[in-house]
Amino acid sequence: MSGDLMRRLDAGAAGFDGALSALLDRLPERDxxxxxxxxxxxxxxxxxxxxxxxxxxxxxxxxxxxxxxxxxxxxxxxxxxxxxxxxxxxxxxxxxxxxxxxxxxxxxxxGFEQEDDHGNRLGMRVTxxxxxxxxxxxxxxxxxxxxxxxxxxxxxxxxxxxxxxxxxxxxxxxxxxxxxxxxxxxxxxxxxxxxxxxxxxxxxxxxxxxxxxxxxxxxxxxxxxxxxxxxxxxxDSVAGPSEVCIIADGSAPVEWMIQDIFAQAEHDEEAQSILICPDAAYLDAITAALPAALEATGRPDIVRTALADRGALIQVADLNRAVAVANVIAPEHLELAVREPEALMADIRHAGAIFVGAHTPEALGDYCAGPNHVLPTSRAARYASPLGTYEFQKRSSIVACSPRGAAKLAPVAAAIADAEGLAAHATSARLRMGK
CATH class of the missing domain: 3.40.50.1980 (Nitrogenase molybdenum iron protein domain)
Structure with a gap:
């Protein structure tokens, strides 16, 4: 890194995919x-x-x-x-x-209920x-x-x-x-x-x-x-270290981006801060300003270690490529510090929480914005969601068959039960077929 606090990666360079994979491959090991x-x-x-x-x-x-x-x-x-x-x-x-x-x-x-053509009531009960x-x-x-x-x-x-x-x-x-x-x-x-x-x-x-x-x-x-x-x-989950990925276009003040990077890195030495930008001069400015800013932060040793071990400034050809890289990262927090953040939203597929615009730092989400700050980490945003009210609710399926509806469904169930070799299932269904 030539003495820089954060490594620089170029998404267009040979070996970038491997370098990014190595950077992200920090799932907590089961000691x-x-x-x-x-x-x-x-x-x-x-x-x-x-x-x-x-x-x-x-x-x-x-x-x-x-x-x-x-x-x-x-x-x-x-x-x-x-x-x-x-x-x-x-x-x-x-x-x-x-x-x-x-x-x-x-x-x-x-919950909800629906009724089919045969008088069967189907639904979901939430408790x-x-x-x-x-x-x-x-x-x-x-x-x-x-x-x-x-x-x-x-x-x-x-x-x-x-x-x-x-x-x-x-x-x-x-x-x-x-x-x-x-x-x-x-x-x-x-x-x-x-x-x-x-x-x-x-x-x-x-x-x-x-x-x-x-x-x-x-x-x-x-x-x-x-x-x-x-x-x-x-x-809820077995969470890993906290993460932020920032997509920037150079329009936000450098100081804002540095403090957003620090806000994640100060959690602990394993935290990850990544900034993606197509503007090389902007990345240069961030690199140059980091050392002085670090001395003024409250936890310089923790931040320094986190940035050296897990931080990165990534240059991309354009913002479309930035979104593609962010989808691979699937970060816990994704900041869109760009002039037109809404233009990127449709293509973002994987992120625990999306902070839209440079005036929306992740720190607001940590404390008081409203959505939950308990989020999927370690690329789990590919399949997991934030903690929410639904995590404390259960769903029960409701099935209420009418005599006519049971008679209509019974042959279907019996045929499938016969194919699976479950005779009692088939008999149980056929007994509802009526005379």
Whole structure:
């Protein structure tokens, strides 16, 4: 890279496809040691319940649990945390919650019924899951936005009970996270984290109720625990590092693009920031301005590592080629920092969220735009969707046959059952054929 903070790639050069593939080929590997540790913790929690969770909390979070029970944070403490917040921050959280709720309510699934020519009623019934589990990172990190983004859609879906787990190392509880839980309508909050919290929500303990679905981000142990309990409960996804891909045409200020690049890179060393542009001089300007901008950012070491390992500035022949490259990347976040962003929309097939125009940075989507910030990563946007209200809803098919309709369908079902060698199926259908 000749000392540059970000590598430069040319989409027209030989070997570009291989270079891009290598850049994107960073799916989190299943570390066998992590897998084994998590499997052991889950087994202990299934067997010993609260005692296992308490032991892990004492060991990992250096926190004693009164009476040997999993510590629960009462609703009064959530409300007190909300009352203690700086009014400006409290108002910001309320605004974000309301916008997230309005969008979540609008995207809810609804049932339907139809009737065929034979009097059969067919349809779909939509019901919420009974109990949702929300995992929220704790410790050094404090993410009230994760509370809102995970809990508010569950509330909009009509989930009866929302359970949240958040680690509190050394017993330190974050007011902003607790206040967000109060605003989001979380019913029960437990001061536990890690694989043991996921296992507790999946299987239940004497204190923690078993949930039907677990959502929310976490470290490698949390991600592996979600993977291992899937099937016992539903999960949202096993997420990888955060990503942004920016398509630029040189019309937005260089400073804006640099800060949008940094906004992803500052998450952690594995985060990925890619900018695609047909204007070589614009890419040169970004390259030249990066070092000074880096010194002014809040997490320079993390940003530097992320950009060196996973960042890229990609030159393309034109914006059509930029969209084609972005579709290969299938990014979590796609920014269209171009003069006419709507002209590109029809050809974009794979992106977790699309931020339309240079005045729409991904950072607004992280906190308060309305659509969810829990998005598919690691190219999963090719087949997956953002977290939404529909993740907390179930669909049941409805089939109500009239006597005439059953008689009409029975020969069809019987013929197919006979072909499959399932005699009881065929007989069951023929008995409805009537005389």
């Amino acid at each position: 066998e040691e992590v897998r084994a540790i998590v499997a052991g913790i889950i087994s202990e929690v299934r067997r010993d319940g609260d005692a296992a969770v308490v032991a892990q909390t004492r060991r990992l979070d250096r926190m004693e649990c009164a009476d040997g029970r999993v510590p629960e944070i009462p609703q009064a403490e959530l409300r007190a945390a909300l009352d203690r917040l700086d009014p400006k921050l409290r108002d910001a959280l309320i605004t974000a919650r309301d916008r997230i709720y309005d969008h979540a309510e609008a995207q809810a699934l609804h 919420p899951i009974d109990r949702a589990g929300i995992y929220v990172p704790g410790g050094r990190a404090a993410y009230p936005s994760s509370v809102l983004m995970n809990a508010v859609p569950a509330r909009a879906a009509g989930v009866a009970e929302i359970v949240m787990c958040v680690p509190t190392p050394d017993g330190l509880r974050n007011d902003t996270v607790l206040a967000a839980a109060a605003l989001a309508g979380v019913d029960r909050v437990f001061a536990i984290g890690g694989a043991q919290a996921v296992a507790a929500m999946a299987y239940g303990t004497e204190t923690v109720p078993a949930v039907d679905k677990i959502v929310g981000p976490g470290n490698a142990y949390v991600a592996e625990a979600k993977r291992q309990v899937f099937g016992r409960v539903g999960i």
